[in-house]
Amino acid sequence: MNIRRKLLSCILGCAVLGFGLPTVAQEQKLKFASATLNDVQHQYQMMFKDRVSKELPDVAVELYPASQLGPIPRMVEGVMFGTIESFITATAFLSQVDPRFQTFDVASIFKDPAKTQQLLSSDVFRERAKNYGNTRNIQPISTFVHSPNSIISKKPIKSLQDLAGLKVRVLGTPFQIEPMKALGATPVPMPLSEVMPALQTGAIDAVIAAPTVAAAFRYYDAAPYMAMVDSWPLIVTVATSSNWLNNLPDETRERLQNIAHEVESEAVNWGLGDVQRAADAWTANGGSLTPLTPDAEESLQAVIASSTAGLIENNTVLSAEVEALNGLLK
Template sequence: MTKETKRFTLTRRALGAIAAVSLMLPFAGSAYAQSTMKLASATINDVQHEWQKEFQKEVGARVGDALNVELYPASQLGAIPRMAEGVLLGTIEAFTTPTSFVTNVDPRFQAFDVPGLFVDANEVGAVIHDEDFRDYLETLFLDKGVRIIGAIFNSPTQILTREPVTTLEGFKGLKVRTFASPLQMEPMAALGVNPTPLALSEVTPQLQAGGIDGMLAGIPILSAFKFYDTAKHVTNIDMTQLVSVTLVNEAWFQSQPEEVRTAIIEAGRAAEKTVFPWGVENVERAEKAWLDNGGEVHTLTEDQKNELHATFAKVAEEVIADQPEVVEVKERIAAKLKEVRSK
């Protein structure tokens, strides 16, 4: 065998060995690869974002770099419908949102939107942090391919308008952005409002152009996104206490090692309890920021508030009357509230 032949044979063997190792690397690496969890939301600098940051820290404390939690607030991964679709398909591992935005994923999410169900933040906390209820909530939507790993008090629902509204008559004819939930749309329609579901990113341009007259939201969102530069008036209607949840794609969740799955569940529950007082205080901070920046807050008379809430309650009962699965969840919440209120 000539020197050239030997050199060619050695080179070919070397290249073959490199190719074999290269083919093996993806398989060898996959056993040790760091898993990534993309965690999305439409908002920023609010209680949802705060929960995500706490969750990220809690996961790191439990499993180190075995799970890399990446945060994508402020609709970086798309509008709300796209993020909801992403977590169902598994292109986004997790998504934090008010329950009202995922009623199209499962109508049972409507149960949290029933007007007047929760009187205040403390009642929300007492229910969503109850261990039995959290166990129930975590697996309630597994048949849709998602698991609840975070339940968060968000804020009371108020209404933002370009012009001041201080009477029930003032709501008539207004075109108001709502969540897509029937339990937001139908009560508004009963007041003479034209409910208009829109992505959060579309609200400011529509307000500026006069395409809509206002929006339903919690005041932390209104202040965080500086809506006082576009519309200065908020009317306290105390429609609902918004609850946010973090959904994780169940197939992705089950693909993780047991240690990581346990860390995700524990971190989610620890984070939601940590941020609860932060969220309550944030409502107060947000209202102060609203007023400090020239915004105004209006209230209805006691008689009109009572009329408003009676209308909301009647409409809500009609909306879910033929949806036993929604009623079942609502009754589960109501039973826990009865227990809480009796103490």
């Protein structure tokens, strides 16, 4: 055996025995998308990336806010098909993935902000919610309150009757569509990226959206009136590819999920301040705040409940989830 053959034999032997060459951990890329910019969703993304970069150097987080990876429906599909690893979004946009996501649009469950966040951050809820979307390659790794919803309009909404006849942009969930119909408005579901052009062209007259999103996207230039609805919160979820998560080393996956949970409280606290900052920015740029009266909020809750009761009763999966979450609130 000549020297060359001896050297080759040695190299092959080392490879078989698993030693002799250093093992390099493979970097995992996490594309993290959102439709918004400079709101609590975007802030959560930045907080999450900062923690992951410090604690999990083998996971490279890339942020894509403001619909850089496409409109909302395409980003949901991206997570399902594995081309996007994670997407933070209003849970209504996940309702077609799994009817259990519609639970977050049942306003009566979440009308108390403090109880809502207590429920969403509890271990028993997390254990239950991690299975939402499990047949469509989606796993929620974080769910929290974004802000109260608001009604942004071209003319002031002083009472619920003022909504009659208006074309109102809503999320693509029957839990916003049916109440608007009951109030005499025409609900128009559309992705966030299409809202401002629709306001400018008159395709819609009003928008249901988070006040922080409305201020960030300068809706006051086209629709200067805002009415916050404290009893109707917007809840968001970090929808992550199940396949991507399951391919991570066990310790990495567990730590990443823990980081996702740990960042929530910091993001929620930041978001509370952001609601006030949004209100200040709104009025500073010529917008007007016209909050609903307590009686109007109570009437809206009644309309939401009556117009959506059948949606719950006729969906066994959803009704079971609503009953379970109501039980957790007691």
